[in-house]
Amino acid sequence: MRTETLQDIIARTRNFHQQLQQRLKESGDASGDTRAALLLDYLCQFEQSLAELVTAIERGADGAALNTWCYEYLNKHPIDHLDADEVLPADAGPDRIMEMVMAYHNEVIGLYRFLHRRMETESSRELMANLKTLEEQQAMQMMQAANRLQDA
16 A cells, blocks of 8 residues: 555554454454453454544544645655554463554554654644544553553
């Protein structure tokens, strides 16, 4: 998929969340650790919800913002690596799972922060601010819930 506009980036990150959801489901099905399986199930549902929230922001976005070209920025910071292709080891514990998932989310947040700083129009800056805030808040919520699960 060639990424050239903000709409392409949104599609790419939505696909990323869906792909990560699938990887988490596969890992949860293979996990022998009850706590890890519970965490993976929670994260799987969380990724599905996050993909839906990204879609909702896209639907409410200004068309001009969605069509903003950003390939110049992506030449400096390519996102070809933004794929949830690393399979979690079957014996991964909750800490390792969260480390890997948060690393993925930090890549998306970094991308949104980078683009937000470089947007020239108010509508594109607002779109990137909304996506950045969503990802940051959801990552924080995910981490807090995972910590509560660990404490249980």
